[in-house]
Amino acid sequence: KPSTTTIPIKNRHVFITGGSSGIGLAMAHQAALAGAQVSILARDKIQEAKDWIKLATGCDVAVYEADVRDYDAVSRAVNDAGPIDVLICNQGLFFARELERQSLEEIKSMIDVNLLGTFHLIKAALPGMKEKRAGRSTPRCIALTSSQAGQMGIYGYAAYCASKFGLRGMAEALQQEIIQDDIHVSLIFPPDTETPGLVEDKKRRPPITGAIAAFSTPMKAEEVAKKALNGIQCGVFNVHCNLEGFFMSIIAAGFSPQRSVLMAFIEVIGASMGRIIALGFQFIFYQSITKLHARKK
Numbered sequence: 467k468p469s470t471t472t473i474p475i476k477n478r479h480v481f482i483t484g485g486s487s488g489i490g491l492a493m494a495h496q497a498a499l500a501g502a503q504v505s506i507l508a509r510d511k512i513q514e515a516k517d518w519i520k521l522a523t524g525c526d527v528a529v530y531e532a533d534v535r536d537y538d539a540v541s542r543a544v545n546d547a548g549p550i551d552v553l554i555c556n557q558g559l560f561f562a563r564e565l566e567r568q569s570l571e572e573i574k575s576m577i578d579v580n581l582l583g584t585f586h587l588i589k590a591a592l593p594g595m596k597e598k599r600a601g602r603s604t605p606r607c608i609a610l611t612s613s614q615a616g617q618m619g620i621y622g623y624a625a626y627c628a629s630k631f632g633l634r635g636m637a638e639a640l641q642q643e644i645i646q647d648d649i650h651v652s653l654i655f656p657p658d659t660e661t662p663g664l665v666e667d668k669k670r671r672p673p674i675t676g677a678i679a680a681f682s683t684p685m686k687a688e689e690v691a692k693k694a695l696n697g698i699q700c701g702v703f704n705v706h707c708n709l710e711g712f713f714m715s716i717i718a719a720g721f722s723p724q725r726s727v728l729m730a731f732i733e734v735i736g737a738s739m740g741r742i743i744a745l746g747f748q749f750i751f752y753q754s755i756t757k758l759h760a761r762k763k
């Protein structure tokens with residue numbers, strides 16, 4: 467029964483993975499501006515990210531070089547970083563391709579980085595986050611960057627969707643396990659977001675994937691970062707980023723915890739209409755797929 471809460475980031479330690487690029491870099495920038503003590507983790511280009519944030523904000527962020535697939539490296543980085551108040555597991559890979567055509571290597575890399583890597587981070591950070599420390603207040607937060615592709619299966623993103631749907635299951639279970647420690651879980655659901663990762667993905671993703679993704683208004687990384695940090699600070703479990711995402715979160719609410727009575731009411735009232743809308747979109751998607759295949763013949 468998680469209740470509404472406020473999770474401050476000013477003067478608190480915010481640890482952001484994937485903080486060297488895109489949404490993670492934007493979150494690090496905004497958290498630094500908000501007065502947080504920011505740490506970022508990535509495999510490379512972390513010095514450039516540090517220098518950019520210093521230039522943009524005057525703030526020094528701590529940087530940790532690690533591959534989230536390597537638990538020992540993650541554990542060393544988390545221990546070196548010191549006690550964490552807000553952990554944002556944002557790292558992620560996405561390569562859109564039909565499952566039949568996608569290499570096992572790409573499939574495994576998305577599962578390993580997006581899902582297993584997040585397990586590594588939480589396993590390493592959780593013991594320290596549960597400690598009651600003098601002068602370090604609670605509540606604390608573990609936020610996971612999912613995707614709207616973590617709320618709905620999308621053509622070309624079979625492995626990616628699996629990795630992001632997996633985060634949801636983990637988040638719902640974990641929240642039950644750590645609510646007593648005043649640690650709150652947030653799932654962030656961005657649409658297509660203008661980042662270097664998306665630029666690369668768009669070079670090769672199937673036309674159908676792009677057509678479906680376009681039904682949700684794309685966003686800038688800074689806009690997503692602002693929505694994400696607001697949601698984290700308000701203790702929201704399902705953090706939607708745009709209007710389509712608001713409706714998707716109502717449609718996909720399922721067994722997710724809901725701290726807001728008003729939002730719970732909206733979810734209940736919207737459930738049946740939401741299902742009709744979801745079926746309508748599925749009809750549109752399958753019709754588009756049929757037409758695109760017909761054109762190929």
Ligand SMILES: NC(=O)C1=CN([C@@H]2O[C@H](COP(=O)(O)OP(=O)(O)OC[C@H]3O[C@@H](n4cnc5c(N)ncnc54)[C@H](OP(=O)(O)O)[C@@H]3O)[C@@H](O)[C@H]2O)C=CC1
Pocket residue numbers: 483484485486487488489490507508509510511532533534535556557558559560579583611612613614655656657658659660661662663664
């Ligand atoms: N852009 C979009 O359209 C959307 C993105 N998302 C999600 O948002 C998150 C950020 O994506 P975005 O900003 O677009 O991506 P970018 O490709 O711009 O950045 C990805 C970040 O993750 C880091 N990263 C990748 N692999 C690893 C690894 N093995 N270990 C540690 N860090 C790693 C990268 O650093 P390095 O490579 O140096 O390690 C980089 O900092 C992802 O989880 C993605 O799934 C969700 C919906 C839409």
Ligand SMILES: CCCCCCCCCCCCCCCC(=O)[C@@H](N)CO
Pocket residue numbers: 560613614615618620656657658659664678679680681682710713714743747
């Ligand atoms: C009134 C009801 C509105 C419902 C709208 C339904 C729209 C569905 C479109 C979902 C788009 C998902 C894009 C994910 C992009 C992504 O994850 C990649 N960029 C990789 O991260």
